[in-house]
Amino acid sequence: MSQEIIRQCDLxxxxEGKAMVKAAxxxxxxxxxxxxxxxxxxxxxxxxxxxxxxSxxxxKNFDQFSGCSSENYIIVQQSVFDALMARMIDL
Structure with a gap:
């Protein structure tokens, strides 16, 4: 099923593990x-x-030093990027 999903996606x-990353x-x-x-x-x-x-x-403030249980990176659509960054800076 993963292979079929990979074939149909734009990105x-x-x-996942090394095998899935390699397949992608x-x-x-x-x-x-x-x-x-x-x-x-x-x-x-x-x-x-x-x-x-x-959120x-x-x-990130309360991840208890467990990196996999909180966000490590974000991908932000350009149309909301400035507003999101401004809000995060305010916090």
Missing amino acids: IITR YSSGTPAYGAGVGNANVIINKTADVEETAD LINS
């Missing part, structure tokens, strides 16, 4: 591979910017 973002990279589809334990968040124009910023800051 692959995987944080060799699929011919643009891919980002972070490996196990690197949680990502994708924020698009439908996001509530204030709530999202609050991101709180999650």
Whole structure:
């Protein structure tokens, strides 16, 4: 099933083990591979910017030194980037 999903996507973002990252990279589809334990968040124009910023800051502040249980990186749609960054700076 993973292979079928990979074939149908425009972009692959995987944080699974080496085999999945390798499959994503060799699929011919643009891919980002972070490996196990690197949680990502994708924020698009439908996001509530204030709530999202609050959640991101709180999650990282209280992750109990467990990197895989909180966001390690975020991918933000350009249309909400400035508002999200402004809110995060305010916090």
